[in-house]
Amino acid sequence: MPETMTRRDSLRGALAALGAVALIPEWALPALADADTDVPFTDLPKPFNPGLNTAGTTRTLDIRKIDGMITPADQFFFIQHKNQPKIDPAGYKLKISGLVKQQAELSLADLKAMHPVELINGYECSGNSPRGVQGLSSCGRFTGVPLSAVLKKIGVDAAAREVVLFGTDKSKEDVVFRGTTYAVDQQFARSITIENALRPEPILAWNLNGEPLVYQQGGPLRLIMPGWYGVANVKWLAEIHLQEERFLGNYQARWYRSLAGVGGSGRDTDTDTQWVENEISKMHLKSVIARVRKTGKAHQVFGFVLNDGTPVKSVEVKVDDGPWQPAKLDPKNTRFSWKLFTYDWKGATPGEHTLVSRVTDASGKAQPTLDDLKMKKTFLQDNSQFPRKVMIA
Numbered sequence: 001m002p003e004t005m006t007r008r009d010s011l012r013g014a015l016a017a018l019g020a021v022a023l024i025p026e027w028a029l030p031a032l033a034d035a036d037t038d039v040p041f042t043d044l045p046k047p048f049n050p051g052l053n054t055a056g057t058t059r060t061l062d063i064r065k066i067d068g069m070i071t072p073a074d075q076f077f078f079i080q081h082k083n084q085p086k087i088d089p090a091g092y093k094l095k096i097s098g099l100v101k102q103q104a105e106l107s108l109a110d111l112k113a114m115h116p117v118e119l120i121n122g123y124e125c126s127g128n129s130p131r132g133v134q135g136l137s138s139c140g141r142f143t144g145v146p147l148s149a150v151l152k153k154i155g156v157d158a159a160a161r162e163v164v165l166f167g168t169d170k171s172k173e174d175v176v177f178r179g180t181t182y183a184v185d186q187q188f189a190r191s192i193t194i195e196n197a198l199r200p201e202p203i204l205a206w207n208l209n210g211e212p213l214v215y216q217q218g219g220p221l222r223l224i225m226p227g228w229y230g231v232a233n234v235k236w237l238a239e240i241h242l243q244e245e246r247f248l249g250n251y252q253a254r255w256y257r258s259l260a261g262v263g264g265s266g267r268d269t270d271t272d273t274q275w276v277e278n279e280i281s282k283m284h285l286k287s288v289i290a291r292v293r294k295t296g297k298a299h300q301v302f303g304f305v306l307n308d309g310t311p312v313k314s315v316e317v318k319v320d321d322g323p324w325q326p327a328k329l330d331p332k333n334t335r336f337s338w339k340l341f342t343y344d345w346k347g348a349t350p351g352e353h354t355l356v357s358r359v360t361d362a363s364g365k366a367q368p369t370l371d372d373l374k375m376k377k378t379f380l381q382d383n384s385q386f387p388r389k390v391m392i393a
Contacts (some may be wrong), residue, residue, distance in 0.1 A: 038064060039292040039299065042352060043389040050135050051075075057084070059216070060135030063290040066304065069120065069330075069337055071138035073209050078216045079125055079136060081251065082169035082188055085236050089212065089220040094204075098164075098242035101155025108206060108220055114145045114153065119203055119226060122338030124306050126229035126256065126280045129382040134288045137306060139338040142224050144205030148198045150240075156194065160242040163197040165190055165223055168236040173250050190234050191247035192225070201226045201309075201336070204237065226336035227308035228282050229381075231256050256280040261375035273375075282308040285367050286383035287315055287341070287359035292390050299348045299392075301327070303357055305339035311362040317343040318356050327357065348392050356387040 041064070050062035058079045061071060071077075093105040122139030151163075167188035175182045196202070205224045206213060213219030218235025225232045231251060257277050264273030289303040301317055312333075316324040327343040341357075360366045370384040 036293045036295050039294055039390045039392060041292075041388060042391050043387075044133060045131070048133065050133070056216075060132055061138050063134055063137075063288065063304075066290050066302070069139060069332060069340065070209060071140055073140070073211060073214070073217070076138040076140055076208065076217065077125070077136050079230070080169065080188075080235065081255075082167075082171040084215055085168045086215045087168060087220055087236060092220050094221060094237055095239040096150070096154050096241075097239060099157035099160035099244065100151075100242055101157065104154050106150070111145050111150070111204060111206070111221070114149055116143055116145055117203060118143050119201075119205075119224065120334050120337040121224055121226050122304070122306055122336065123226075123228070123230055123233065123283065124286075126231055126380040129379065130384075130386050134290075134386065136230070137288075137304075137338070139304075140208050141210065142203065142205040143207035143210070144203035144221075144224065146200055147202040147204055147223070147240075148200060150204060151197060151242075156198075156242065159244050160194050161244050162191050162242070162247050163194055164241045164243060164247045165192075165234040165237060166239040166241065167218075167234050168238040175250070186250065187238065188234065188236075188251060189247070189249045190232050190252055191249075192232070194242070229280050231280060252279055256380065257378070258381055259377040261377075275377075280380055284308075284381050284383040285310075285359055285361055285365055287357040287367055288386055289317070289355055289357050289388045292345070292355070292388075299345040301343040301345050301355060301357075303327075303341055305341065305359045307339075307359070307361060309335050310365075311335075312339050313360045313362050313364075315339075315341040315357060315359045317345075318358075319345065319348075320354055324358070350392050352389055352391050354387050354389050356385050358385050 050060045052059045059077055061075055061077045089108055092108055094111070096104045096106065119142050120139065121142055122137070124137035128134055128136035170185055170187045172183055173186040175184060203224050204221055206219070206221050208217055213222060221237045222235040223233055223237060257279050259275060259277050261273040261275055283306055285307045287303060287305045289301055291302040293300045293302065305312055305315060312329060315327040315329060317327050318324050325343065327341040330340040333339040358367045368384055373384050
């Protein structure tokens with residue numbers, strides 16, 4: 001939020017006087033105590049227990065604590081479908097196989113010698129929704145090497161069309177074929193086209209916020225696909241395999257797909273509706289109100305936008321049945337970060353109020369309402385407007 005950033009700038013000034021500022025990155029500066037207070041939300045589910053679950057297999061972000069662009073590593077969300085392998089970075093090797101000029105096994109040292117880059121990336125699980133108060137989302141500073149640089153170094157065969165990324169994590173899977181179920185051990189895997197793999201954005205990352213990735217976050221090496229849902233960001237990378245044919249896997253062809261009706265009423269008996277299935281890939285445009293802060297008699301609404309990297313045209317906020325009002329986008333937002341926004345709420349009266357935000361991108365695409373998504377059967381990719389209820393004392 002602007003006030004928090006201003007206080008951080010003040011702290012940086014004080015550290016600069018001590019000659020210490022160069023040692024401390026911007027995202028590591030702590031939030032300072034102040035007179036601001038959070039206005040309580042009255043729409044939280046019961047029970048509501050964000051953070052690390054008791055089994056240690058999932059962490060959700062408490063969006064009420066978002067304090068700036070970078071999510072601290074110990075708050076960054078994670079979730080997985082299989083096990084959480086613990087891999088020794090010292091002995092780690094990334095295998096590259098298939099339609100390449102030379103088969104290879106690369107160590108972390110090999111990858112780190114290839115001109116590392118940094119990327120601020122905000123993303124969410126495709127199952128992120130109001131049910132969990134949008135807690136399967138975060139934004140961090142990742143360090144790694146572009147996937148395209150690795151593929152160009154190895155050499156890509158002209159016949160390659162698909163790049164399959166296998167994780168180390170595996171489990172027993174039931175694969176159903178024409179009524180027969182086959183129980184087999186399968187690694188987690190996702191694929192992208194060779195065109196997407198050779199774009200400059202995807203990176204093979206080993207650091208989050210300047211520190212090595214912990215095993216829950218996919219360390220020692222994972223894929224970061226900017227603008228794509230979390231499932232595409234393969235963790236615990238074991239192998240990159242190039243092939244000509246399309247890849248089919250449980251977490252691409254079966255579990256991670258959408259089913260939505262086009263045309264007609266969407267009723268099962270309506271023959272005018274065409275039902276279309278698509279795999280889960282790029283993030284759909286979404287805005288979320290995360291906090292409402294009170295300073296004196298003034299109130300500020302704070303939230304974030306997640307999308308595929310298309311420039312954002314506007315974010316608007318509506319209070320109760322009032323008109324849509326423009327919010328301010330943070331000038332420090334970047335293409336693939338989550339986009340922070342604020343709205344100065346003037347004249348807030350005591351009692352319960354409903355706040356909602358909507359975002360529109362440069363292509364004219366606007367965030368849908370829940371009613372707009374009534375033709376979608378599957379729960380993934382819920383980017384509907386998220387009304388929030390707060391109580392003003």
